[in-house]
Amino acid sequence: MLNRLRKHVGVHACGYGIACGVLASLLGLFTIAFVLALVESNTLAKSHQRLERAISSVTDEEEFLLHHLNKHLRPDCSDAALAQARQLVFATRFVRDIGFVDHQNRRICSAVAGILPEPAPLELPTLREIRNGVDQSIWFNFPLAMGPNHYKALIMQQGQFFVVVNQQSFSSLIRDVDVLGLQLADALPSRVYQSDRITPFWSTYFDEQTALKRPKQGFDWTIMSLVRTDYIPGTPWVIQSYLSGQDILLRQEPMFVLLLVTIMFSGLLITAFVTPVLARQKSIGARLRNLLKEGGIQCYYQPIVDLKSRHWIGCEVLMRIRDGDCIVAPQEALPEIVRQGLEWELDTYMLQHAMAELAQSMPITNGFKVAVNLMPKNISFHALANFLSPLLRALDRPDLQLGLEIVEHSYDDTVIHEIAALRKAGFAISVDDFGTGYSNLGRVKHLAPDVLKIDRTFVHEMEDHVLRSSLIPEIVSIGRAVGSQLVAEGIENELQAEQLQQLGVDYGQGYLFAKPLPLQAFVKAYMAQNTLLQDSTHT
Template sequence: MYFAAQKLGRQLARDSNYIVQHIDAAAAERRQILMRLNNLKSNQCNSNTLIEMRRALFDAQYVIDIGFFTDDQLVCTTGAGKLARTITDNPPDYIRTDTQTNTPVRVRYEPQLYLLLFTSRAMEVIIVRQGNYNLIIDTRAFNDKVIESTQWQVIYKSTDKMFHLAGKNGTYEQVKNSAFLPYESIIKCSTNNPGYCTAAKLPWSQFFADNQFLLIISLILISLAGVSSGLLVDYSLAARRSTITRVRKGLKKGSFYWTYQPIICLRTGKVVGCEALARFEDKYGVLFPDQFIPIIRKANLTWRFTQVMIDKVIKELSTLEVLPSKFKISINIFPCDVETGNVALLKDIPVLTDSRFIICLEITEDEYLDSTVAHAHFKALVEAGFNLSIDDFGTGYSNLKNLQNLSFHQLKIDRTFVQDITTEGLKASMIPNIMELVRKFNYTCVAEGIETNEQEAILKLAGVHYGQGWKYAKPMALYDFKTYLISQKF
C-alpha cells in the first residue's frame, strides 16, 4: 500500500506539472504573438496584416485562429480572411494587465465556439484579446491521453473571483473545500503566471480499477512478504529494459536495415533522388520507427546509429550502377548531434565526401535546435559539399530565425499538410505561405505523403518542386528499388 500511495502521488504530481507546463507555454505563446502583432501598429486589416497574422499562426502550437478588431468589431481572421460583415466582440470573463506592456488583456472562456472556417464544428476554446488582435486558444492541448486523473480543472483566480478555463468545472472548489483520502487530490499553481492554477483528483477506487496489477502486487506483498515482490520487481525491470537491449544489440548485429523511397520531380515525373528510411527486425520480431527512434535518443545512441546508417546506405547505393552521379540521397540527422558537434565529423568521412552522389542531410524538427550553435557546423558542411534540408517543416521548432540564419537548401512539407489538401483544412491553407518562404530564401521544396493525383496537381500549382509518397512508390529494399528504377527507364 505504501508503494501504491507513492505511485498515486507521483501520478497526480505528473498530471498537475504537465497541465501547468501547458499553461505556461500557452501564456508565453500568447504574449509573443500579440506583442509582435500589436507592435506592427496596423489600424486596418489589409493583405499585409493578414500575412503577418498567418505567419504568427503558422508557428503556433496552441493558437488555432487569430482575429483583427477595429473599435470592438471583428473585421478579419486568419481562417476566413476579411469578413463581409463585422462581428461585435463579446465582453470578457476577466481582464488582467500584461506586466511587460502594461496593457489590458481580455480573456473569455467559450465552451462551444464555431469558427468561421468550421461552422459545423463546436470547439472548446479560450479567447484572449490584447490591443487590435485576439487569439483563439484550443483547450484540446490540455486534454491529452497523458493525463490519468479522472477529474481536473484549469482556473484563473483574481482577488475575489475564480474563472474556469479548461477541464471539468467545479473540480478546483471540490478539491479545495472537500475532505479526500491522502494522495487523492492536488492543487498546483503556476509560478510564471500568477493566478493560473490547476486542481486534479484521482480517487483510490479508480486508481486501483486502472491498476489492477498493482493491487495484485499489494496483496502478494501482504501475504507472501518480500520474496515474491522482489521477483516481480526484477521481472518488471527486465521487461522495461528488453527493448533498449534489442536496440543496442541491433546496432552491433545488423538488425537495422534501410529502405529507399524515391523522390520525384513534379514537373518532369522523373526520379531525382531517394530518402533512406530505417527499419528494424531481429529474432524477437519487428520494431517500428516510433518505437526505436525515442529509445535511440534516450540511450544517447544517435551518433552511433548515424554512423551505422551512413556505412550501410552509401555502401548499398554505390552498388547500383543505374544511379548516376549527382543523384540525391537524403539521410536524417538528429538535432542533438548538431548541438554536441558530432555532425561536424561528417565532412571527415571519406565514404560521404568522395561519393558520386549529392548527400542531403535532413534535420528533423522534433527537437529544439540552437541556431547559434548550428550555424558554424552547417556552414562547414555546406562548404564540404553537403546539402541541408529541414524535415517535416511546420510540425516542430522551425521559425523564420532558423530559416534566415542557417544554410539550408531545401524544405520538406510534412505529410499532414498534404493530407489536409483535399479537405481544405487549416494546414492546407498554409501551403502558399510556405511556398512564399521557399521563394524568399531560394530553397527547393519537397512535399511528403503524396497519395493522389489531386494532391499532386494542387502542389504543382502551388510551385512545389519535388514529391514523395505512395502515389509514386512505397519505401523499398535495395533489390526492389533497383527494379523500380529500371522499370522507370531511369
C-alpha cells in the same frame, strides 16, 4: 541470435521467472543438503576419532604392559608374581586384570582371581597376528566374572601373559559407530561389533570398502549416503559407519525445516524480482544496443520524385528495426535511442550503411540525391566532417549526392553556425517537417537550407481545404525567397500531386510513387521507372 533469445525470454518472462525461482530453490535445497551432510560428516568423523583415541590408548597400554610382563615377570603364579601383577593393575588406566597361561595356553591364575581351581582353556582368538615379531592374540566380548559381576572383556595375549580390559570403558563410544572390526592383512575384518542398522546390503558394502586401498570417506552419490571407514593407525582395528540421506534429514530435522522454509520464501522473492526484469527484455529498449551491433538496424529507401517528369531524382533513407520476424516502427525506438545515448551510433550507422549499400548496388547516375536524417544532438561540423569525408572518398561515387536532413523544431540559433559550416563543406542541408515549428522568414534566410520539406500533415488536408493546407503557398513563398527547393512529403494521390505542382512545389515523396523499400527492391523499382520513362520519351 542473442536478441532473439532475449526477446523470447521477455515474452515468456513469467515462465522463466518461475523457473529461476524453482532453480534457486533447488540450488538452495542442494546447498542445505550439502551443508547438513558436511555437519553430519564432521560429527561422524568426531565419533570415529573419539573411539580411535580410546582404542589406541587401550592398545598402547596393553602392549606396553605385556612387553613389561614378558621381560620382567616370571609366569609362575607365585604369591610374589601375583602381588607384582596386582601392583601393575593398580598403576594402569584401563587394565583390570593380568593373567597367566600355561604351555597349553590355559588360564591358570590372575592378579584378581588368584590361582584358578583348574586350568581354563582360552577359546580361539578373534584375531591372531605376528606384531613387531611377537605372537599376539586378541579376544573381544570375552565373558568374564569378577565376583558376582559378569562383564564382557577385551583380552590381549603375548607369550604366557594376558591383560584384561573391561569393554564398558569405551562401550558408549562403540554405540556411536556401526561396525568395529579386526582386520588381518587383506582378509575381511572380523566384526566384534555391529549395530542393529546393518542390513545384508550394508554388510556387503562395508566388506567391499575394506578391500579397497582407499575406502570411501564422505558422501557416496551411488547410494545417497554418507559413509566412513577408518583404520586405527598402528593397530588391526577398523571402524565403519554410515548415514543415509533420510538419517541426515531426521537428525537435522528442525534446522532442515527452518532452512527449507527460508529457501522456499527466497525462491518466491527471486521469482517476484526476476520476472519483471526478464519482462523488460521484450521491450525494444532492452535489446536496442545489441540490435545496432548485430545489424538489426536496416535502411529503407523512399524515392524523391520530380512532380513534373515523375523522374526519381533521389531518395530519403529511413530507419527500420528488424526485431526477429517483426519490423519495429521508428517512433517506438527513437525515444529509447535518445534515452540510452545511442544517437551518434545510430546516425553514423545509417550514413555508412546507406551510402555503402547504394554505392554498391545503384547504377551510375547523372546525380542522385541521398537524404539522411540526423539527430539534433549530432549536428556538429567537426564530428560529421571527420566521419563523412573519409567515407565518401573511399566510396568514390560523386554522383551520389549526400544531403543531411534536420527537423525544423530540432535546431536553434546555437547550431546555425554548425549547419553553415556543413553547407560550406559541400553537404546539402534539408529542413524536414517544415511548417510544424516556429521558423520565420528571417531565421530561414539565415539558415539558408538547400531544401525545405513540407510536412505531410499539410498535404493530407489539401483536399478538405482546411486552414492548415492554405499555408502551403506561404511555405512556397518562403522557399522561393531563400532559394530553397521544395519537397512535399506524404503524397498519396494524383490530385495532391497536381495541386502541389500548381502551387510551385517541385518535388514530392509518398505512397503515390513508392512506399519505403529495402535496397534491392528500391534499386529494381528505380531501374524499372527509368526504363519506363525512357520508353515513353521515345514514343
